[in-house]
Amino acid sequence: MFNTQDSGSFFTGPKNHKKILGHAAIHATLAILYVFSVATLLFHSEIFFHMDPGVLSIASVLLLLVISVAVMGVLIFGLPLILYIDGRKKEGVFMVTDTILILTLLTCAMFLTFTLA
Secondary structure, X not given: OOOOOOOOOOOOOOOOHHHHHHHHHHHXXXXXXXXXXXXXXXXXXXXXXXXXXXXXHHHHHHHHHHHHHHHHHHHHHHHHHHHHHOOOHXXXXXXXXXXXXXXXXXXXXXXXXXXXX
């Protein structure tokens, strides 16, 4: 997936930083799409699910939270963890940092778009 040869210092980044940045952008975009799909599901939950408030509905929301945490964990930390364990620590650190940075920038852009509209 990534080139294992790396000659840059930690502060200059790996040679394949553009490729890492591309993967980070894809993962951040998938994370935002997942959040929007869960938000849409929750917004229209009365249409999709005709459940009375009770233990089953609370358990369903908690299970959705657990699944969401797992999906977001894989999207943000999955590939960086694999890279880190594989010995490509610099690429793993740059990948998780880039993913979180892109996710933050997209979230700020989304807030600005909705506040100015």
